[in-house]
Amino acid sequence: MSEKMRAVIKAKAAPGAEMAMVDIPQVGAGEVLVKVKATSICGTDVHIYNWDPWARSRIKPPMVFGHEFAGEIVELGDGVTTLKPGDYVSAETHIVCHVCYQCRTGRAHICKDVSIVGVDRPGCFAEYISIPEGNVWLNPLDMPPEVASIQEPFGNAVHAALSTELAGKTVLVTGCGPIGLMAIGIARAAGAAAVYATEVAPYRLALASRMAPDLALNPTEVDVVNEIRTATDGLGVDVLLEMSGNPSAIHEGFAVLRSGGYAALLGLPSGPVELDLSDEIIFKGATVYGVAGRKMWETWYQTRALLSSGAVDVSPIITHRLRLEEFEQGLKLMSTGQCGKVVLFL
């Protein structure tokens, strides 16, 4: 295909983004071309749109961005054997080297030489995207495109939540952005004894309530530490799923983590965080796990299982359904936090 397609591009090294007609991607050897049906907006896309320091250091305009999607394979590159045109797919967005120690020992999600779709190579805010065969995930035919598209961030939440045992455990989710909201649902589905959630933004706290946590608390209004200690008979929670990256939330989380508890850190702080390692981790005998990406492919199998079985209902999380042309509205919604997940349809 040498025709043009509609795409949302970062046209130049400045805030903003624009709709443009660009070449449909070449399909290299070992790649497939996917016609995008739905694509969803990630916080990373907002960073690129806003052209923050991280984006400035990493993104090379002009470039199509976006990395969460669902679509249909329309063309196969040379040597592709496991897929065929018509397949309904999404994709893992970490393109890994397959030969480093991590890749060779079942830890490809922390490949030492990763490249990321929509960041280091053209993304999916477009009619078509080209993607390596090895990154493609076959979707169940009855999964709606908007759900299939958000499997990627849902996978982050799955990776975090299922990195420890949750059945019969008390869980605190700090930060109720889309991944935090997903984590509430996953923890409930996995048999948590109780799920508590904290979030400072009223809109998102209201969304959190729709995921049916036992408590949804606003730290600017109540003493979160006190509330959760009371709710857990003074013991504290077994598991902390830190989804905010906010230092206050991190400290509140460790304050109510019981001795011997487990903390999965996923939210990225915008700078260094002062930790009292003795009290927050060491005396407590806590275990802390850093959540990077999605386990390839354990996380995707778990994600499909939780979504296909209906164990987690993501309908409260997908708050906005827009057309690709309305990308700017979506990105601005994401900037304000007045939304859950925003999906763009083509």
Next chain:
Amino acid sequence: MSEKMRAVIKAKAAPGAEMAMVDIPQVGAGEVLVKVKATSICGTDVHIYNWDPWARSRIKPPMVFGHEFAGEIVELGDGVTTLKPGDYVSAETHIVCHVCYQCRTGRAHICKDVSIVGVDRPGCFAEYISIPEGNVWLNPLDMPPEVASIQEPFGNAVHAALSTELAGKTVLVTGCGPIGLMAIGIARAAGAAAVYATEVAPYRLALASRMAPDLALNPTEVDVVNEIRTATDGLGVDVLLEMSGNPSAIHEGFAVLRSGGYAALLGLPSGPVELDLSDEIIFKGATVYGVAGRKMWETWYQTRALLSSGAVDVSPIITHRLRLEEFEQGLKLMSTGQCGKVVLFL
């Protein structure tokens, strides 16, 4: 107290049991006396009633038997400090030595010198039972006595089911006696992607259906291996929870266990079982775990969490509520398999 109480006793070394007036137990140092409100019948009690070879080798009549119960503390022995009269309690029935390697390393459930309530010392088919302080479990005040009583066998199911990760996994439960029925509910509560159950007795298979498995199959009527392979797209199940002790069920279970799968064995075969270790375990890279008793006390905390939160509804499992005087009817029901859990009230 030196008065008499009603009790169901194994009066002599022969099949049967009888109601009798016996001395209320002495409360030794470190023990508490519990007034029993509800007690439930275990398969072990049926073995004692029927006086099978195991019972003949282990039980010393005359003795009160029974070991699952809920009741209220009415008297404290010397040195008891953590409990008080009026406490609403159940009990772990393995009385352990506290000093062997297993006890000293968090594995008291496999204590090398265990003694069992209702087997090696007087049980709870009676108005009162004396039990060591360290074996007592405080029940939530709002838990009905019949539910509190069955926490002990529920704990066996919890121990088996939560000995591996279930969220997003496919699970086969072979054998739908009470513990198998519980395991279905626990697996669902813990986020299993699908739960399959097998059982030869139609009554119990019907009960199994009420626990909402994805499939409830009778191996005498359908080709279980074929059905489950089809349901799992040829992959087989991730987890086998073997609750029957039946050789055919064990072989069917291993046949559909996927490579790298996990099997928890709880059902006790009545004799040796011929295994094809190469195909059933080794080439498969399977992990097999023997489930003995309940982890002390991790299992009890998990049990309380799953029951108190309503994550598992045991109401379909408790099929018969009788008076203590109707013990014989209960034991006979258990012998026939025409029941789930039978609870005797006082």
Next chain:
Amino acid sequence: MSEKMRAVIKAKAAPGAEMAMVDIPQVGAGEVLVKVKATSICGTDVHIYNWDPWARSRIKPPMVFGHEFAGEIVELGDGVTTLKPGDYVSAETHIVCHVCYQCRTGRAHICKDVSIVGVDRPGCFAEYISIPEGNVWLNPLDMPPEVASIQEPFGNAVHAALSTELAGKTVLVTGCGPIGLMAIGIARAAGAAAVYATEVAPYRLALASRMAPDLALNPTEVDVVNEIRTATDGLGVDVLLEMSGNPSAIHEGFAVLRSGGYAALLGLPSGPVELDLSDEIIFKGATVYGVAGRKMWETWYQTRALLSSGAVDVSPIITHRLRLEEFEQGLKLMSTGQCGKVVLFL
């Protein structure tokens, strides 16, 4: 290359093997051609040589067999990017599908569609072997070819031994063929508190002693169960590494496995084995793991670490160094058990 090479082939469907001149293998896309320096004999090769029932059902003569080797890359097929001529290599002999559930979740060693070098495709008892790029393992330059060649079976022993924690634990190795001998060394290197070994063949028991176990026992001469119980103060061993496939050894192993212990089964019984699941696994709360192949590639990294650091000295294990032409002597030695590992040089 279209020239001929020397090779040991299974020429026809009957016992025996012969030296012949055959075509040097074609190097397909994604493959490399390796000039073999050393190749070692596995029990599987003996089965092929003896033409036992398994071999008859699986092997298609005429075919070069053998699968353990070290050599030098001399030619690259199309598309090979991570290797170069002159590389000093060995290879994982399981050629896996990369797309099944097991392969996609870090468990490629139990790929559902595996093909094996020297069994399902031409092997390495030859001057040259062609092997997929993805199966090649780079050897340290200072590792002698005979050691590099036996990394593959050493990996089986590593997979078994390091599938559980050994530091400070007591370990029983049942069966002192080459893999059992390696397991003794690995257990010692990993900090086992004590290592006990059993073997019925005097020659191999003598080799076992050279690996410095705390006890090396012949079950035909002493009461193994009694000896090991005594040595462990009646507790039994923490870990059983079953390397014999012999039913008596399996029963002895479970008899002395302590409650809560761990058993890795690697030896393949020649038929079904009657197990008393209640006493041997369930009441004991034992964990049993089936060891298939080598974890790709965790096992290979561990293997290299243990061999390169000198933590395990395999020199007592390599008992015979022959020329490729002396293959028949080597295969016969292996049949009799009057050897450790036999290496053929080219």
Next chain:
Amino acid sequence: MSEKMRAVIKAKAAPGAEMAMVDIPQVGAGEVLVKVKATSICGTDVHIYNWDPWARSRIKPPMVFGHEFAGEIVELGDGVTTLKPGDYVSAETHIVCHVCYQCRTGRAHICKDVSIVGVDRPGCFAEYISIPEGNVWLNPLDMPPEVASIQEPFGNAVHAALSTELAGKTVLVTGCGPIGLMAIGIARAAGAAAVYATEVAPYRLALASRMAPDLALNPTEVDVVNEIRTATDGLGVDVLLEMSGNPSAIHEGFAVLRSGGYAALLGLPSGPVELDLSDEIIFKGATVYGVAGRKMWETWYQTRALLSSGAVDVSPIITHRLRLEEFEQGLKLMSTGQCGKVVLFL
């Protein structure tokens, strides 16, 4: 016994300590009286001696301090059943509540209501100490008293080092005080592929070298991060054992921890530490574990196994053998860091 004994006491709320004659401790119910043969000095004792802010907030003079010892039981309190006069013992110094969630689920080392020997109750820098039966550990008869005494801190090192798998792994120990020195030995004994150590004090770096690490580096003299990256082919270490509590060492440790690596934190920083959670933990997919005390009693079994088998030789670590009367010299040596472990004999 109502006689007097020699003891080192914190006589008043000020720096220093003194030798005094005090009452031999009463032996309460469930306690035993031990005649101390050897006692060793911990960093905690130095804090008490120096009367630092922590000591001021916690210690109530006058009090005998010290908590590491070996000795002989000379008297039993009421109800003691598992010990007898003449037993050669040491003790776990955390006296736990036995009833909290942690205690009841195999995590007594993080009991929520712990009291510590020599801190919250009289210690062992004395001729006699009274200790609860449940805290006593039987020593092997052939273990020298100075080795038996240092089992307690050795246990901290064991808890840290064996909290993850070390066989075939690369390990960095940051901080070579006595526990760091022990960790080097344990990591070697457990089959680490390579052990690297860092320490700023030349005396202790020299001691470290005697424990035979692959590299012993002084961060004030060399670029530790660069050296270790080079030594690990750019990959970084698999395991970090942080024994210093020093922020620079912590950052160096995380800088060279490979993606997916494991860090055990034991050293206590003197204040908050600024961490770049994104780079140091999250993107790396690292696991961080806080090491508090010793697992009761898994750690003690492991400790005995490693010391009795000779797998770890602690002779380079015990640098000073003094008389109890020379306690001040010992405490001053510990303050300067010009020592390994200092043992006081009686």
